[in-house]
Amino acid sequence: MSEHLPALQVVVPLLAAPVCFALRNAAFARAVCLAATWSSLAIAWTLLRQVLQSGPISYALGGWPAPLGIEYRVTVVGAFLLVVVSAVASIVLLYDRGSEQQRLPASRHYLYYATFLLCLAGLLGIPITGDLFNIFVFVEISSLATYALIALGRSRRALLAAYSYLIVGTIGATFFLIGIGMLYQMTGTLNIEDLRQRLPDVLDTRTVLIGFSFLVVGTAIKLAVFPLHQWLPNAYSYAPAKVSAFLAGTATKVSYYVMLRLIFSIFGVGFVFATHRFDLVLMPLSLAAMLVGAIAACYQDDLRRLLAYSSISQVGYMTLAICLANVQGLAGGIVHTMNHGFTKSALFLVIATFVQRTGSSSVGSVAGLGRVMPLQGIAFLVGGLSLIGVPGTAGFVSKWLLVLGALEKGQVWVAVAMLLSSLLAVVYVWRVVEKLYFGEPVASASSEDGESEAPGPSGSALWRATPTALLIGLVILLGIWTEPSAEVALAAASELLGVAR
Amino acid sequence: MTATSGLWMYWAIIALMMVGLYVVIARDNLVKKVMGLNIFQSSAILFFVAMAKVSGGTAPILTGGEGTAYSNPLPHVLMLTAIVVGVATTALALALTVRIQEAYGTVEEDELAREERLEDRSLSRKSQ
Numbered sequence: 001m002s003e004h005l006p007a008l009q010v011v012v013p014l015l016a017a018p019v020c021f022a023l024r025n026a027a028f029a030r031a032v033c034l035a036a037t038w039s040s041l042a043i044a045w046t047l048l049r050q051v052l053q054s055g056p057i058s059y060a061l062g063g064w065p066a067p068l069g070i071e072y073r074v075t076v077v078g079a080f081l082l083v084v085v086s087a088v089a090s091i092v093l094l095y096d097r098g099s100e101q102q103r104l105p106a107s108r109h110y111l112y113y114a115t116f117l118l119c120l121a122g123l124l125g126i127p128i129t130g131d132l133f134n135i136f137v138f139v140e141i142s143s144l145a146t147y148a149l150i151a152l153g154r155s156r157r158a159l160l161a162a163y164s165y166l167i168v169g170t171i172g173a174t175f176f177l178i179g180i181g182m183l184y185q186m187t188g189t190l191n192i193e194d195l196r197q198r199l200p201d202v203l204d205t206r207t208v209l210i211g212f213s214f215l216v217v218g219t220a221i222k223l224a225v226f227p228l229h230q231w232l233p234n235a236y237s238y239a240p241a242k243v244s245a246f247l248a249g250t251a252t253k254v255s256y257y258v259m260l261r262l263i264f265s266i267f268g269v270g271f272v273f274a275t276h277r278f279d280l281v282l283m284p285l286s287l288a289a290m291l292v293g294a295i296a297a298c299y300q301d302d303l304r305r306l307l308a309y310s311s312i313s314q315v316g317y318m319t320l321a322i323c324l325a326n327v328q329g330l331a332g333g334i335v336h337t338m339n340h341g342f343t344k345s346a347l348f349l350v351i352a353t354f355v356q357r358t359g360s361s362s363v364g365s366v367a368g369l370g371r372v373m374p375l376q377g378i379a380f381l382v383g384g385l386s387l388i389g390v391p392g393t394a395g396f397v398s399k400w401l402l403v404l405g406a407l408e409k410g411q412v413w414v415a416v417a418m419l420l421s422s423l424l425a426v427v428y429v430w431r432v433v434e435k436l437y438f439g440e441p442v443a444s445a446s447s448e449d450g451e452s453e454a455p456g457p458s459g460s461a462l463w464r465a466t467p468t469a470l471l472i473g474l475v476i477l478l479g480i481w482t483e484p485s486a487e488v489a490l491a492a493a494s495e496l497l498g499v500a501r
Numbered sequence: 502m503t504a505t506s507g508l509w510m511y512w513a514i515i516a517l518m519m520v521g522l523y524v525v526i527a528r529d530n531l532v533k534k535v536m537g538l539n540i541f542q543s544s545a546i547l548f549f550v551a552m553a554k555v556s557g558g559t560a561p562i563l564t565g566g567e568g569t570a571y572s573n574p575l576p577h578v579l580m581l582t583a584i585v586v587g588v589a590t591t592a593l594a595l596a597l598t599v600r601i602q603e604a605y606g607t608v609e610e611d612e613l614a615r616e617e618r619l620e621d622r623s624l625s626r627k628s629q
């Protein structure tokens with residue numbers, strides 16, 4: 001049984017989706033969905049422990065060995081991402097039952113759960129597969145499900161957000177496909193391990209260089225690297241609350257994994273950074289993302305948009321880690337996927353609770369809510385501190401590792417830029433916190449804009465508080481008890497860079 | 502000269518790719534954008550199929566004859582998947598377009614932008 005865990009990781013949510021579809025009952029579908037996500041989390045956790053103990057696991061799908069068949073390969077960084085994605089999915093799914101009642105009538109809720117599971121299956125497939133074309137297929141599975149989930153948003157703008165994300169995302173995925181074609185043309189293989197061995201012979205050809213460009217641009221669109229981030233704010237701010245929380249914690253993180261694999265596992269540091277100086281492109285873009293994203297977040301009036309721009313800024317930190325290309329910096333980027341994923345999901349859930357109460361998602365509408373809903377207020381405060389990177393929260397750990405990595409490279413100005421971006425984070429977090437605690441409560445806002453929702457039954461308050469509390473608890477735990485996550489990230493980074501620790 | 506004439510299909514594929522991208526970027530109509538996207542995806546599919554062709558090769562079905570050259574079947578198989586993905590994307594895009602038409606009464610991007618501006622203005626007036 002346990003040797004089939006890599007396959008089960010993807011198969012469980014993938015098969016649970018049609019089961020949800022067949023059940024045609026929201027309560028049953030929800031139960032199936034919860035069972036599937038939590039068992040994926042258990043599988044991911046087991047895999048991570050196995051990988052840390054005994055090195056990469058290779059699984060031949062259908063019994064066909066690697067170069068011919070599709071190989072599932074569990075690496076440290078992949079297993080880490082599996083844990084992050086399945087943990088965010090499991091916890092966010094606990095969030096109350098009412099929040100997905102956006103555009104779907106109650107009789108169709110099972111469809112939401114089926115789509116959610118398909119999205120999860122795609123996102124879990126990407127970090128586990130060892131086959132480049134398989135990555136494309138999983139990217140498309142998760143993306144298609146994501147477009148559908150975003151379109152469920154209450155406002156009609158969700159449709160436009162989903163449509164433009166679909167166009168941009170499909171162009172990105174097709175770029176990725178063309179890149180795969182060029183690599184296949186030069187090497188005759190799609191297996192990542194095989195590619196790593198065969199590419200050095202043809203690295204100086206133009207086809208490989210162009211293939212690299214197509215692959216990186218395609219991934220960068222999905223990752224929302226600075227000038228390619230336009231789809232993200234709309235998608236996050238108009239999607240249903242639970243969906244934004246899920247996507248913010250998973251989608252860009254998985255694309256980040258693809259980027260890591262491309263640069264470090266397939267093409268190698270020598271080709272990307274020494275021969276072609278890709279860092280000269282990526283570094284300014286990362287710094288621009290960190291600063292522009294944070295500045296844009298300061299000017300947003302909508303809470304969810306504010307968080308979305310903050311995500312763009314945080315993606316900048318993660319791509320910065322790629323440019324540093326040393327163990328500590330890269331570990332900072334990898335552990336940031338987890339720390340930022342948990343933080344952002346928690347914040348989106350808090351905002352969702354506020355929206356449920358006030359009927360509006362503008363910054364002004366949360367005035368005084370910190371006193372009315374003390375727990376949610378504290379949750380936002382802790383999440384905000386983690387975004388800034390205050391010691392004692394998860395955000396600090398990753399930024400600390402990043403700064404160490406930058407200093408190790410002697411790039412003090414990078415550390416300065418990170419500090420500057422963190423100061424900007426103080427500004428946008430403070431804008432909300434000030435309203436929360438020092439603003440005068442406004443009477444429950446009007447529901448004319450169609451954004452509001454009838455206050456849910458009080459029984460669902462517990463469902464709403466539990467996942468937020470879990471995520472915030474993790475943020476604090478990872479901030480204080482830093483060794484495990486940082487150790488895994490350091491192991492993952494040394495594995496990617498191919499250095500022994 | 503031989504290099505360019507032997508690679509004419511790649512020029513055609515690049516031309517198709519650019520046409521597709523141009524349509525996606527330049528057209529305001531959401532349905533036309535989807536068409537552009539389809540052209541763009543088709544160019545990628547043709548790229549794989551062209552790559553798989555072995556000159557003088559036949560369809561890769563083992564007929565037993567020694568020394569027969571076969572085309573490479575793998576890219577064809579990959580493209581079956583890519584076609585399925587493309588169909589799913591198109592279906593979803595068109596479904597979204599229908600919903601947009603229902604919600605806004607138009608599928609022209611400039612008119613949608615105008616609608617949004619009007620909505621923004623009425624919202625900000627309400628909150629004042």
